[in-house]
Amino acid sequence: xxxxxxxxxxxxxxxxxxxxxxxxxxxxxxxxxxxxxxxxxxxxxxxxxxxxxxxxxxxxxxxxxxxxxxxxxxxxxxxxxxxxxxxxx
Amino acid sequence: xxxxxxxxxxxxxxxxxxxxxxxxxxxxxxxxxxxxxxxxxxxxxxxxxxxxxxxxxxxxxxxxxxxxxxxxxxxxxxxxxxxxxxxxxxxxxxxxxxxxxxxxxxxxxxxxxxxxxxxxxxxxxxxxxxxxxxxxxxxxxxxxxxxxxxxxxxxxxxxxxxxxxxxxxxxxxxxxxxxxxxxxxxxxxxxxxxxxxxxxxxxxxxxxxxxxxxxxxxxxxxxxxxxxxxxxxxxxxxxxxxxxxxxxxxxxxxxxxxxxxxxxxxxxxxxxxxxxxxxxxxxxxxxxxxxxxxxxxxxxxxxxxxxxxxxxxxxxxxxxxxxxxxxxxxxxxxxxxxxxxxxxxxxxxxxxxxxxxxxxxxxxxxxxxxxxxxxxxxxxxxxxxxxxxxxxxxxxxxxxxxxxx
Numbered sequence: 044x045x046x047x048x049x050x051x052x053x054x055x056x057x058x059x060x061x062x063x064x065x066x067x068x069x070x071x072x073x074x075x076x077x078x079x080x081x082x083x084x085x086x087x088x089x090x091x092x093x094x095x096x097x098x099x100x101x102x103x104x105x106x107x108x109x110x111x112x113x114x115x116x117x118x119x120x121x122x123x124x125x126x127x128x129x130x131x132x
Numbered sequence: 133x134x135x136x137x138x139x140x141x142x143x144x145x146x147x148x149x150x151x152x153x154x155x156x157x158x159x160x161x162x163x164x165x166x167x168x169x170x171x172x173x174x175x176x177x178x179x180x181x182x183x184x185x186x187x188x189x190x191x192x193x194x195x196x197x198x199x200x201x202x203x204x205x206x207x208x209x210x211x212x213x214x215x216x217x218x219x220x221x222x223x224x225x226x227x228x229x230x231x232x233x234x235x236x237x238x239x240x241x242x243x244x245x246x247x248x249x250x251x252x253x254x255x256x257x258x259x260x261x262x263x264x265x266x267x268x269x270x271x272x273x274x275x276x277x278x279x280x281x282x283x284x285x286x287x288x289x290x291x292x293x294x295x296x297x298x299x300x301x302x303x304x305x306x307x308x309x310x311x312x313x314x315x316x317x318x319x320x321x322x323x324x325x326x327x328x329x330x331x332x333x334x335x336x337x338x339x340x341x342x343x344x345x346x347x348x349x350x351x352x353x354x355x356x357x358x359x360x361x362x363x364x365x366x367x368x369x370x371x372x373x374x375x376x377x378x379x380x381x382x383x384x385x386x387x388x389x390x391x392x393x394x395x396x397x398x399x400x401x402x403x404x405x406x407x408x409x410x411x412x413x414x415x416x417x418x419x420x421x422x423x424x425x426x427x428x429x430x431x432x433x434x435x436x437x438x439x440x441x442x443x444x445x446x447x448x449x450x451x452x453x454x455x456x457x458x459x460x461x462x463x464x465x466x467x468x469x470x471x472x473x474x475x476x477x478x479x480x481x482x483x484x485x486x487x488x489x490x491x492x493x494x495x496x497x498x499x500x501x502x503x504x505x506x507x508x509x510x511x512x513x514x515x516x517x518x519x520x521x522x523x524x525x526x527x528x529x530x531x532x533x534x535x536x537x
Contacts (some may be wrong), residue, residue: 061262063196083197091200091263098259 047100049122051075054115057095063087075116079109096122102129137306138536139385140376141220141369143212144477145321147183147362147464151215155474156481158463160509162490165209165464166345179339181348183362183465185323185437188247201264202277203242205323205363209274210281211379212367213317217282218278220315221382226280227314233286235279235305236367237297237320237469238271243267244323278367286313291469295431296522298365298472301533303391305370314375319476321365321471338435346493349466351432351459352439352504356386360432362461365470372534384451385480389516389534390418396526407528408445411518414530415449418516422450425532426514427488427505431473431522432459434466438522443500452501456510472521472529477535479517485515 051097055070065083079089088111091113095106102125105111112118142152143203147165151235159167174180190199190207196218198210204475217224224232225297246269252260255398287308291297298320305318340358342348347358376384392413394406415422422454428450431442446457460478482488488510496504522528 046166061195061200063199065197066195087201087263087266094259094263 047126049096049100049119049126051115051119054119057099058084058092061091061095076114079115080113100126102126120121135158135310136373136536137309137370137388138373138376139388139442139476139480140381140383141216141218142366142385143215143219144366144468144474144476145185145188145208145212146364146474147185147458150185152219152477152481155477156505159460159478159489160481160487162460162492162509163249163463164345164492166348166362168343168345178341180343181340181360182466183360183364183463183467190322195351198277198281200262201268202325203245203268203273203322205365206242206268206274206277208323209236209367210277211320212319212321212365213278213282216317216367216369220294220314222369223350224284228332230284231314232282232284232316233313234275234284234287234309234317235287235291235301235308236275236278236318237291237293237301237419237473238274239292239294239297239322239468240324241271242269242273245247247453248310271361278317284317287311287316293523293527294525295401295466295471296470296523296527296529297469299391299519299521299529299530300393301469302370302388302473302476302531303393303529304370306388306391308371309370314371317367317369318370319365319367319473321339321367322470323363324361324468335435338433340434345417349434349462350494350497351434351462351491352502353494354498356434356436356439360465362465362467363455363470364464364467364474366473368473368476386483387534387536388412390416390420390532391530392417393527393529396528405441405445405528406526407441407520407522408448409518410528410530411445411449414518414532418532418534420532420534421518424513425455425518426457427479427482427517428457428515429479429519430457430459431520432461432491433522439500442520442522443502447501450481453503455503456505456512457502458488458505459491459494462492462494468494472519472531475519476531476533479519482517483514483532483533483535487511488514
């Protein structure tokens, strides 16, 4: 399996598909360091988002991934680390 | 004497019309909306007709955040709630959040949503099941989503008793108004005419297998042979009359004046069904004599035995052909828990216009001694209307709706 990279664009796409977007939030704006909560995503929306990332990238994320990584930038880095671990394991 | 609970806002979505004006324009003239199912290919099923809502585009009416987490009937309910607020002339923030509640009825919950997720579970695996399955299928989901969207944190709940539930929910809402809540949303929405919906109801043997939309759902007709299912429902805002008048409510459509609810006796006992008693309890609760009732909105099950029971109950209370009876649901099919709230809406609009909407397609069987309004609408002064609903399992409910002036 070749190594894929998880990008912010991919994250935005998955967020839109799994939870939509808050009317007052522009996902194309500067959101990298904004908390998911402030972007309007509650725990269930993030659970659904995490599930889709796992399916699309064939990885398994820690249960507390969104607790430990509260912003898009932190999540993208954590998912990429996980992809790398999965490929090299 | 207890204070009066009045209807101050309406949100309605049925196969023959959306919104108060669209719904009534179609209903008052008897516009049929039954047709062959289009949401999916009904060919494998013995019953292939339904009343479907065709011009509802949720994407245009609801925020994208709500779409992945909602069944079709929840989307209908959320939009109807928006309409009812607007019709009542109230913004969600106008009333303290703990003084507003939501009590709805549901027969099947988010059936289509749940069905799709179960399909993913068995065909793709558990990791493909939406996290929103945790609540989107659930009976209480409409009450919950309306409550969250509009910040209504007062007394709320769901009643699950099929058709009768649509009236039971309104009665529960009236109780909460009497206990001091300022505004309660009530009513019901169902959208069950789907693969499993048809299959499941089929097994109960009450669905019509006719392929002719004009001759399929024929309550009180000699050719009656089951009903056609439909999707949709109505939500109404209920308020204490004094509170509504003090705030200068733009619409006071009518009063929920009386309610009665009974169970049928155990099958095979030969005892009388419970419907007559439900009617009498509702009339007594409203302080209304039988001869003061101007129209009865019939449950109209569409099978000979149930039609016979309903006609007998009506004759017993009102005398043979003693009151106009109508079943406008012949235009849309039976909407499960949405049906009776739609009837309540029809009742207040009949009061407002002085017009009884017709029972379509039906030719009254001479077996039944009822004054069924068939074919054409009937102009008549209407001040007091009786709405009936019966359910699988023996539930009977009746509500008296009265002019508010």
